[in-house]
Amino acid sequence: MEKSKFQAVHSRLLQWYDTYQRQLPWRALPGKQPNPYYVLLSEVMLQQTTVVTVIDYFNRFIARWPTLQDLAQADQEELYHQWQGLGYYSRARNLHACIAMIAQQHGGAIPQAPNELIRLPGIGSYTAASIAAIAYDCPLIPVDGNITRVIARLLAMKTPLPDLKNSIFNLVTPLKPTRAGDFAQGLMDLGATVCKPKNPLCGECPLASHCQSHKTNQQHLIPFSKPKPFKPTRYAYAFWCQDEEGFVSLKRRPETGVLANMVGLPTSEWVDDPSSLPSVEPEWIKIPKTIKHTFTHFHLIIESFITKDVNQSNVFKVKPQNFEDYPIPTLMKKVIKTCLNLGN
Structure with a gap:
């Protein structure tokens, strides 16, 4: 992405986010520092799960284990019990191991650098980047499904999924956004509420004037998907x-x-x-x-x-x-x- 275009997109998205950001229980209020524990817990829960589903689970976890130290002392059986119904149960096992490692090897402080975060159980490259950007304002852009869709439409990228995500990761890696946490969450919110998979609300999009897909009326086609593999x-x-x-x-x-x-x-x-x-x-x-x-x-x-x-x-x-x-x-x-x- 050209530097001038990125700067324009960056500025307009942050202006939009300051007004229309979603109020989510793990997000810091404007002007407040994010709670890294809230960020990590929500990001693990959000892996392959919708925001609507995660909200109740997150609130229950925080009510039961208000701090990372509290969760580090939780019995694995108790954690599994609270996780039931959220699915992808390997995440619960990894979360338990992750929190234990942070408590034992990092003095209870969640690492700030992505290359340290990614060494934790259950933390992949996206989750590491997301925690670093949102919790610590590390100047990078995590690439999830919503962000993939927004950027693919902005640039009218023809690469089909799932290869598209890697292409976008390589594209955004050199970019160094300021207010990185807000910028990442702004892209996520835009993808979730405006640049939706179906029937995108282009008339409400702050980036419409910069969107190549919108200009060519291809927003409904992008991102392209390969045929789904057979599921036995x-x-x-x-x-x-x-x-x-x-x-x-x-x-x-x-x-x-x-x-x-x-x-x-x-x-x-x-x-x-x-x-x-x-x-x-x-x-x-x-x-x-x-x-x-x-x-x-x-x-x-x-x-x-x-x-x-x-x-x-x-x-x-x-x-x-x-x-x-x-x-x-x-x-x-x-x-x-x-x-x-x-x-x-």
């Missing part, structure tokens, strides 16, 4: 086993992989071919409703059965009224709901 479907059985005293068998998933460390009903192996599922025993009672759930890389179809015994290791028993004490993911809550409706 996997299959599993879930088992509701409740004894005469009302206790239900639950099981914790492995420490790595999908839904790591989360708790739910015991299931069969998740297989690619439904013919590979175990044979249905005569005494099993099938739940009529099938659960379909989509993960990042595959769909999952779960059929549920009421059984007398699951014959699996590491199973423990809990009464349904106490399920809320365990980190149960959204997928398994759907399954449990169907079983409760039939089982009771």
